[in-house]
Amino acid sequence: xxxxxxxxxxxxxxxxxxxxxxxxxxxxxxxxxxxxxxxxxxxxxxxxxxxxxxxxxxxxxxxxxxxxxxxxxxxxxxxxxxxxxxxxxxxxxxxxxxxxxxxxxxxxxxxxxxxxxxxxxxxxxxxxxxxxxxxxxxxxxxxxxxxxxxxxxxxxxxxxxxxxxxxxxxxxxxxxxxxxxxxxxxxxxxxxx
Numbered sequence: 001x002x003x004x005x006x007x008x009x010x011x012x013x014x015x016x017x018x019x020x021x022x023x024x025x026x027x028x029x030x031x032x033x034x035x036x037x038x039x040x041x042x043x044x045x046x047x048x049x050x051x052x053x054x055x056x057x058x059x060x061x062x063x064x065x066x067x068x069x070x071x072x073x074x075x076x077x078x079x080x081x082x083x084x085x086x087x088x089x090x091x092x093x094x095x096x097x098x099x100x101x102x103x104x105x106x107x108x109x110x111x112x113x114x115x116x117x118x119x120x121x122x123x124x125x126x127x128x129x130x131x132x133x134x135x136x137x138x139x140x141x142x143x144x145x146x147x148x149x150x151x152x153x154x155x156x157x158x159x160x161x162x163x164x165x166x167x168x169x170x171x172x173x174x175x176x177x178x179x180x181x182x183x184x185x186x187x188x189x190x191x192x193x
Contacts, residue, residue: 001091002030002170002171004023004027004029004168004169004170005032005168005170005171006032006033007034007035007062007151007152007153007155008037008134008153008164009034009037009038009039009042009048009052009154009155010037010039010042010154011038011039011041011044011045012044012048012156012157015156015157015183016052018183019168020032020055022168022188026188033095033097033132034052034057034058034059034060035098035135035151036061036062036063037062037063037064037134037135037154038052038062038064038079039065039068039071040068041064041162042156045068045071046072049078050075053075058097059082059086060082060084060097060098061084062105062134063105065079065082065105066105084098084103085097085103090173093130093173093176095128095132096126096130097131097133099133101133107135108134109133109136109149110136110138110140111142114142116142116145119144120144123147124146129146129148129176130148130149130150130173131147132150132152133150133151134154135151137153137154137163138151139151139152139165139167141169141178147176148176148178150169150178152168153168155168166182167182167191
């Protein structure tokens with residue numbers, strides 16, 4: 001099974017469309033998951049929310065999604081109702097997704113701030129094989145004894161004071177193989193996370 005992973009779109013509709021097209025037509029994923037921050041900073045925030053909502057892409061609430069005001073009512077309701085944590089079992093593997101870290105969409109996980117021991121304990125306490133996060137805009141893939149922790153980086157491509165990786169990823173189960181892709185690269189080929 002192949003799962004497409006996106007995060008931190010921040011209202012960049014063009015970047016989202018490119019990523020979805022690649023995930024659908026090049027990678028042929030079975031499911032797409034979004035680790036939050038649909039809105040904030042970007043030029044076409046309403047369109048991003050509409051596409052994610054209409055495609056019924058499982059999504060968690062990012063910190064920017066918490067502070068979204070002035071949206072069309074259906075999009076505002078959608079953002080309001082997004083969960084902080086989300087989980088689902090795929091082919092016997094439990095995937096847990098949040099924006100920052102479990103139960104919190106403000107604080108993120110950075111590789112130099114976590115140990116393999118901590119990640120093993122986190123996966124065990126969540127009863128999860130895969131933890132998908134976003135928020136930091138920094139791609140990460142760490143495989144530990146109890147599973148793996150993945151951040152696909154940030155999708156948006158517009159100029160901002162905040163750095164973006166303009167990346168998305170593909171997770172393959174059951175082997176927990178993760179490939180990271182640069183949204184701006186042509187031809188499409190994996191980059192190291």
